[in-house]
Amino acid sequence: MRAQGLKRIRWILLLLLVVAAPFHAFLITWLKDAAGEAPWVIGMSAWREGLVLLIALVVIIEILLQKKWPQFDWVDWLILGYALLGAIFFFFQENKTQWLLGLRFDVVPFLFYVIVRHAHWERRGRLVVAAIVSGSVVIIFGLFHALLLPQNFLTHFGYSTYQGQFEPDIALSTCQHLEHTDLFCRAVSTFGGPTRYGTYLLFIVGLLLPFLFHKNRGRTLAAGLFILTLLSLVLTYSRSIWIGAGGAAIVGFFCFIPKKIKWKLVLGIFALAVLALLGWKIGGIWDGKPHEFPPFAGDCFSPQ
Numbered sequence: 270m271r272a273q274g275l276k277r278i279r280w281i282l283l284l285l286l287v288v289a290a291p292f293h294a295f296l297i298t299w300l301k302d303a304a305g306e307a308p309w310v311i312g313m314s315a316w317r318e319g320l321v322l323l324i325a326l327v328v329i330i331e332i333l334l335q336k337k338w339p340q341f342d343w344v345d346w347l348i349l350g351y352a353l354l355g356a357i358f359f360f361f362q363e364n365k366t367q368w369l370l371g372l373r374f375d376v377v378p379f380l381f382y383v384i385v386r387h388a389h390w391e392r393r394g395r396l397v398v399a400a401i402v403s404g405s406v407v408i409i410f411g412l413f414h415a416l417l418l419p420q421n422f423l424t425h426f427g428y429s430t431y432q433g434q435f436e437p438d439i440a441l442s443t444c445q446h447l448e449h450t451d452l453f454c455r456a457v458s459t460f461g462g463p464t465r466y467g468t469y470l471l472f473i474v475g476l477l478l479p480f481l482f483h484k485n486r487g488r489t490l491a492a493g494l495f496i497l498t499l500l501s502l503v504l505t506y507s508r509s510i511w512i513g514a515g516g517a518a519i520v521g522f523f524c525f526i527p528k529k530i531k532w533k534l535v536l537g538i539f540a541l542a543v544l545a546l547l548g549w550k551i552g553g554i555w556d557g558k559p560h561e562f563p564p565f566a567g568d569c570f571s572p573q
Contacts, residue, residue, distance in 0.1 A: 272331065276391060279327040283385070286320045287400040291407045291469060293317060295426065295459035298441050302427020318373065321381050328388045339387035348379045397476055404473040405494055408501050411458030411466065415504045420444040420454050447506050456504035467510030470502050471517065482525070 293316075300310050332339065341349075355376045362368040390396065414422060421430065421443055428443035441461050444454035460466035477498065480491035502514055526534065 272334065275327050275331050275334075276389075279324050279388070280391065280396075282320050282324050282327070283390075284396060284399055286317065286324070287396060288403045290317055291403055292459050294441060294461040294465075298428060299426045302440070318377070321377065325381060325384045328384050331388065345383050345386075348383050352376050352380055401473065401476055401491075401494070404469070404476075404498075407458050407460075407469070408473070408494065408497050411456045411501050412497060412504070414458065415454055415456040415501075420451075453506075455506045456501050458501075463505040464507045464509060467502060467505040467507045467513075470498050470505070471510065471513055473498050474502075474514075474517070478521070478525075 297310070297314050300313060304310050339345075355372060359365070359368055423441075423443035424430065427440055429440040430444070431439050431442050432446060445457060445463060447453045447455055455463040457463050457466050460469060474495065477491050477495045480487055481495060502510060522531065522534070
C-alpha cells in the first residue's frame with residue numbers, strides 16, 4: 270500500500286510538471302509585473318526545480334524500499350559522465366553563481382531523466398496525452414502571436430520591448446526580432462526565447478510520432494498538430510533548432526521508416542528537388558531565348 274501511494278504521488282507531480290512547465294516563463298513574467306519583486310514571486314520561480322526534486326526523491330525512496338537497484342545502460346553512463354564533467358568545472362569557475370545556474374539548466378534535466386526512466390510509470394498514455402493537450406495550447410498561441418497578434422501584445426502581461434542580450438533585471442521581450450529587422454517576430458509562445466521554444470517543439474514532435482505511425486482515433490488530430498508544430502519550428506528562425514530537427518529526421522528515417530515507404534520518400538524528395546531546381550533555373554536564369562533552353566545549358570555548356 271505504501272509503494273502504491275508513492276507511485277500515485279509521483280504520478281500526480283509529474284502530471285503537474287508536464288502540463289504547467291511550458292507556461293512557466295509567461296506566468297512568472299506576468300506575476301512579476303503584477304506583484305513586483307515580492308518574496309513569494311521569487312520563490313514561485315523555482316517551482317519546477319521543487320517538483321523535480323520531489324519526484325526524484327520519491328523514486329529514490331521507492332528504489333531503496335524495493336532494494337532493486339536499476340541497471341544502467343550506455344545512455345545513463347553518458348549522462349552521468351556529462352554531469353561529472355560539469356561538476357569538475359566547479360573548481361575552475363570563478364563565478365560560482367553562474368556555475369549553479371548552468372548546472373540548473375544544462376545538467377539537472379538530464380539527471381532527472383536518468384532517475385525517472387528507471388521508475389515504472391502506470392498510465393503513461395495519460396501523461397503523454399496531457400503533455401500533448403498542453404502543448405497544443407502553447408503551439409496555437411505561438412502561431413497567433415507570431416503571425417496575427419500585434420507585436421506588442423505581450424506587453425499587457427509585463428513583457429518589455431527590449432531587444433538586447435538577456436539581462437536578469439529586464440523582462441522578457443514581447444517580440445524578438447529576426448536579426449536586425451523589425452518586420453517579423455520570431456515565434457516564442459509562452460517561453461523565454463525562440464531556441465527554448467524550439468526545444469520544446471522537438472519534444473512535442475517526439476510525442477506525436479507514435480500516433481502518426483499507428484492507426485488510432487487520434488491520428489488525424491495528431492497529424493494536424495504535427496503540421497502546426499513543424500510550422501512553429503520554422504517560425505522560431507533558430508538555426509540550432511533546425512539542425513536538431515534535421516538530425517532527428519535523419520535518425521528517424523533510417524531507424525523507424527519501413528523500407529517500402531522509405532524508397533517512396535527518397536524518390537519523392539528527389540523529384541521535388543529536381544522540380545525545385547528546374548523552377549529556380551527557369552525563373553531565375555533562363556531569359557526565354559529558345560537557343561538557351563534547357564535552362565541548364567547556360568551554365569553547363571557555355572565556353573569557359
